[in-house]
Amino acid sequence: MAVMLKAGSPDWGVCAERCAIDHAVLHGNRKILEIAVVTEAETLSNSKPCGACLQYIYDFSKDSETEIIMAQARNGKIMFKTVEVRSIRELLPYPYRKRE
Numbered sequence: 356m357a358v359m360l361k362a363g364s365p366d367w368g369v370c371a372e373r374c375a376i377d378h379a380v381l382h383g384n385r386k387i388l389e390i391a392v393v394t395e396a397e398t399l400s401n402s403k404p405c406g407a408c409l410q411y412i413y414d415f416s417k418d419s420e421t422e423i424i425m426a427q428a429r430n431g432k433i434m435f436k437t438v439e440v441r442s443i444r445e446l447l448p449y450p451y452r453k454r455e
């Protein structure tokens with residue numbers, strides 16, 4: 356299990372998603388079963404991971420049906436009307452794949 360803190364633009368460095376995945380992998384968790392992304396509503400208009408993070412999530416997912424749970428929070432509380440669950444396949448239908 357990892358915790359993600361997401362703030363600001365992904366252009367400023369490595370996104371929280373990739374930091375959390377790196378942390379999990381370094382501690383022996385090699386496959387993502389599901390992942391949750393929560394953002395502050397005042398900062399971002401939605402909680403969908405950026406393209407680089409979607410690829411990273413795909414690379415470490417158990418399969419293409421791994422669920423990504425997205426939500427927004429206000430004053431530290433999840434706004435349940437914003438909760439959305441999508442599979443990595445839905446959010447990244449054409450992932451990059453290395454030739455085996």
Ligand SMILES: [Zn+2]
Nearest residue numbers: 365370405408
């Ligand atoms: Zn990202």
